Amino acid sequence: MLYKLCGFVVNNALNVLGDKAVDQLQAWIQDPKQEFAQALDQANARTWRVLELAVAGNSMGQWLRQRLITGAERGVLAPVQIWMHEQGEEFRLACAAELCTMRSQQRLTLDISPAGGRHLIAAYTQVPGSEAALANALSTEIQAEFPNLSRFVAEYDNQWLPQTFRYFLKHAVATRPLLRDMLQFKALERLQDTQVQGFSALEQMLTEQGAAIETELQHFGSSIAELQRINAESLAILQAIYTKLSNSHRQGPISPRLSSMLRSSSDVELLQILEQRLQALPAGQLSVEVLDAIGRLAVAVGKFAAGQQYFQQAATVAQAGGQLAAEAQAQYNQYRALLEQQQWDVALAILLQAAKLDPQNLRPFPLDKFQTKRILGAGGFGVAFECYHTWLKYPVVIKTLYREELERDIAEIFREGAILRNIHHPGIIGITDCDYADVAQTRPYLVMEYFPGESLESYLAQHGALSIPQTLVLAKLMAEALHTAHQQGIWHRDVKPDNVLIRMQDSQLQIKLIDFGLAVSGQRVVKTVLSGLANQSILGTSLGGTFQYSAPEQLGNLKAAVGPWSDVYAFGKTLSKALFLTSAPSFDDYIGLGGHALAKLIGGCIVEDPKKRLQDFAVVLEQLNRVTLDNPVFKI
Template structure:
């Protein structure tokens, strides 16, 4: 959107170039002119600097113009003040029914917004785009040329209305008279002398501007002679000679550009001279006065931009270390921030607070919100997400608005305690925009499945309860996070489990990739089993009776034996991965998440991360922390043994302890009072640190 704005803005300011190029090409229009201009735009060493300087000075000029009559009078600019007030401002205010004071302040704020875009012209568009836009003004009739200018103005007005809050002061003014193009063209006409090609073609159809510049040069020559400034005198003489050469060509008569067209071009661009020309020679002096009145100087602006760059670079360094790309991810939250990074973040936040709000883009605020949440300051994170959202809505940046909702969703999964209903609402909002905006934020095909609930988060990714829109049935979709889980292995093991056809296991219904060519962003579609996981059941109702607990243990063992016979390890067996519900006949269980353990189990062997998982209790940390509680010593890297069926048996033993005691560390009195001491001995055998002391397989477990 910014590229279109810059191209239209400079296209109209440089419009006289198109007519000059057409004359040089024998009256040609269209692609010939575009190609001719593009060739020079690509090779010009001065064009980007001239455009940048003209844009900056154009904004400076408008800022000064709307400072108010008292400001001009103080600086003896009564002539400008009277003319601008009578010919531009008062007629506009009368027509628009706006009040002068609020209007002046509103225009100043909108001009600050244009400064805050922080894009130089060479970044905003290519030579090709500029040539296409400028070349479009090479037309044969004055009326068509005028239409092109009006179209350009409408485009600028539309951009400003989208990006600035009502009542759109600057946009309204430009609809009345495009002072922005006029101000920029004024400064371009002065700077263009640095490039002979641009100069000749620009002034070839701009006789009034040419005459005015010759008068200015003559005055400057006389002043330089009086001040005995030899170098300036020589430079001005060279400029004068060049202007006179073009003037001679104009006086002789152009071959291909009609007088009507020349008059139309010259008349339009002479309007800027009639007002802003009075300010041109005193622009720097007036800017200095604004400094004295407390307004932001160009130097201050550059200092703020430098600070903004420092903030962005500092954020980028933290993001890189946490593997954050364009949007937040759970893995980044899992890694957390070091104390050094938290200290750097506090400094970043302090610097950001010193900048005007117009400098803080939605994406910058979003990144800050994510990092503050990762650092543990959830309150500040929420405030920054709100600020980012407000800014994105103000600027009508839909893509950024969607990303803010998405990153907030990820942060809400990390909150302590997590608010899954709020997280789901944020995720739904992130998907409420056009498909072009939301496609990178999806975890599954949302046109086919509607997310009803977030069931949980684990090492594999995020589990959603969904409605199949076509079959009108509930399914569970597990969105596999590439950062955590080997998607191909997870899908293969899910297919293997499906092929077992075990009543103890949730069946796979389908699977897919949102990026099939890269085999990235995978998801599994599973049958929905309306049970509660054993972790929550025990937390709610306490330990199971001996009789029910033994039946439950036997069912789990049968399920694991079936899987092990086919060479399938679970790797993350724990109460949270066993779904349970009671029925009239007794109970049903489903063991979930086979093969969905971390793809790099060395992560669990990292001692510092183990400590982190214990100290932080977000949803992901609770899941992975639970994995730590039930993982075998060989999985955690505490003993030099391979991972195998015995590893699942260890986790099974820990699970039994939870089932019978509702705790992994029951008090000695409770253990002594346990009515089945031989069962407790068996549990201890299963959870032995030495794999050789555990049962060899689940067949042996069942036989006992």
């Protein structure tokens, strides 16, 4: 590469000698005093030194400013520095590292011996026809080993390298009388006055402060070497993490499935080892990619607080680097980790920040149409938000859905939502709208009526089991709602205490069944429970709850179709939970009912064989209507 550059400039300089140019060049190369070779060597060294100064960045720029660098000097350095800044800090550092590598490999040093002179003559006789052709030739030659410098040579001003070399060669020749007398400098004088002033000032600075500049650039080279070591260590950390995470979990917003992915002691140990290695790196050199990756690993092993902190760090680093998309994604991942810790208010604040930075990819639903009040909760397939309709002025609940966790296609769920919208039953939560938050239709959501109650699961945890009369009231309200939905061909598929909302209104119990049709696949439920991951994450807790109430045919234990009888089974299990605080009561629990008809009803609902089970809610209601209620009092 050096000989192409030198040959091009020398060819320009000697073209005034015509046919004698090659003979003269050979004579100079063979000159024992090596005056011409030394002039070339000096010009070459200073050309690359200027480029090193230009790419050294703020630390070197500060050092130069402390030595009162002149405006003329800045006029030469500043355009390159500005261009480098526009390409990004990573590119500038890569160029600097490649320059350091080239210098350490003696790739920037000319061989001024007669043997090196022969390379120069060969390059002299085969020079490109223009600066643009020269830039293309140089770029192609170093592209494989030094791709970033290759890009600089190809994309930046293609006259910069030959002009810089030309200027320093002229001044090197001018200090050697024999060469100066024999050469006319017309071909070397192709610079504007302002450029001449700048190069002249740099020439003086390089001469007067050469030793100091050399020391500073050595320090800079050491810093680049350290950065290379840090980058190698960061890459090793990334590789260690990526061996544990599938492709779908390495990039993009994290999903609930990641939170129950890894739980072995070796996975936790790997996280601890990588955290120690990460702490050994300088804090200012941590990249967004590494912080994001180790945050994902922390979430995958259930260390949600640690994951949230790493995502927070990643967002801070991204913000400092002006990486808006990376900052937004880190904020969103932080929101997911906060959900796992049930820190609803903080999670909502972080989500809104992420959506503001990148609404196209991270907005959960139209935030201008629905004012977000709070997060009501999160489950295996979505998050519920209490919102206020901006235009129609009424409260709603919006449930964002994780389509990858649902058993059925979103289009089918939306179709059933349209049917539910037309079912006006007091025991079924009303669906008012459904849509996608993005054009690509990857982020679905449902809009539902707001019901100010609490889940049956929550009520039982606070107040204990229901009485027989209370359970009968609950049973009839639930059965009526499910029977109505079944008449429209809609099965609930996930009846359980968490999906039953209750409240008292005018001394009367009111219920709302929520999440019709939003069930996770039975295989997914079983796999989560058998792996011991239930109750270790939002997804695990949700699926663990589903497992306790799902019919055998839903879990794949029996080769039978899912139908109304599947909801009957979950209904019976829910009544068991209400009466006994367990979905799997013992024989003694049933004996404690004293032969009450409710025991027979529950027993008929939870038969393992779906053919022997009560088949639908028409039959369930028929039995319930024969039971005497004895004026139950239901207090909440």
